[in-house]
Amino acid sequence: MRSASVRDFRSRLxxxxxxxxxxxxxxxxxxxxxxxxxxxPAKVPIEVRRGIVDSxxxxxxxxxxxxxxxxLVERYKRDVDRTLIRENLRRSPExxxxxxxQMQRFASEVRRAGRRR
Amino acid sequence: MLVxxxxxxxxxxxxxxxxxxxxxxxxxxxxxxxxxxxxxRRMVTALAPLHPYLRGAPAGLPFHLDAETLRxxxxxxxxxxxxxxxxxxxxxxxFNFEVLRKRSTVVELFGKRCRxxxxxxxxxxxxxxxxxxxxxxxxxxxxxxxxxxx
Numbered sequence: 123m124r125s126a127s128v129r130d131f132r133s134r135l136x137x138x139x140x141x142x143x144x145x146x147x148x149x150x151x152x153x154x155x156x157x158x159x160x161x162x163p164a165k166v167p168i169e170v171r172r173g174i175v176d177s178x179x180x181x182x183x184x185x186x187x188x189x190x191x192x193x194l195v196e197r198y199k200r201d202v203d204r205t206l207i208r209e210n211l212r213r214s215p216e217x218x219x220x221x222x223x224q225m226q227r228f229a230s231e232v233r234r235a236g237r238r239r
Numbered sequence: 240m241l242v243x244x245x246x247x248x249x250x251x252x253x254x255x256x257x258x259x260x261x262x263x264x265x266x267x268x269x270x271x272x273x274x275x276x277x278x279x280r281r282m283v284t285a286l287a288p289l290h291p292y293l294r295g296a297p298a299g300l301p302f303h304l305d306a307e308t309l310r311x312x313x314x315x316x317x318x319x320x321x322x323x324x325x326x327x328x329x330x331x332x333x334f335n336f337e338v339l340r341k342r343s344t345v346v347e348l349f350g351k352r353c354r355x356x357x358x359x360x361x362x363x364x365x366x367x368x369x370x371x372x373x374x375x376x377x378x379x380x381x382x383x384x385x386x387x388x389x
Contacts, residue, residue, distance in 0.1 A: 215347075
């Protein structure tokens with residue numbers, strides 16, 4: 123990840139926003155922001171994307187409004203992968219739990235491999 | 240372990256969603272437990288061999304999960320030898336154990352019969368929590384309900 127002080131960031135803004143690599147912005151040596159260029163949004167980690175949606179939603183208090191809430195739920199429903207749900211529904215609850223445990227083991231292996239790099 | 244010790248609890252949260260057919264990955268087990276003294280005592284005894292400790296707390300704190308601690312609090316986020324475990328007295332929507340007893344289903348898991356919050360109650364609770372991040376979860380749970388009802 124590239125890094126720049128606030129002053130550097132301001133003066134080299136155009137250059138730093140080139141490419142898809144995030145920039146860690148620091149002020150007096152303290153980390154204050156991470157900026158993700160959107161030239162390739164798929165490179166922004168899914169947790170960050172979820173966080174952005176979540177913080178914007180909080181700011182505009184969308185979940186307090188039942189109408190907005192249900193239209194958002196309806197919108198999200200369009201993106202739900204129903205093939206995975208149908209596959210799960212063919213399994214018993216115990217098989218679903220075993221699948222979750224396998225996914226957890228896999229996720230933890232991936233995290234471990236990431237730390238070893 | 241909890242079932243063998245006759246602890247009264249209901250599985251809620253992400254694992255409950257999995258048991259209903261969710262494909263989302265969750266890493267902790269959330270349970271709503273009965274607050275009766277005898278139940279708390281049974282739970283403490285059942286969990287002791289798993290070395291429960293406050294999740295995220297620095298090592299070496301004088302924490303000991305005993306009945307008195309559980310009675311004094313309501314919700315506990317723990318790390319155990321079997322993985323992260325959240326003990327919850329009540330979830331959003333007023334779902335405590337007594338309410339959930341009537342709003343749960345029994346499933347057989349590894350030869351044990353466990354109570355799991357019903358799909359409808361899980362959706363209601365997520366709605367009541369009002370957290371933006373839950374909207375995506377609610378969408379999947381509603382999709383599961385649609386698929387189940389054909």
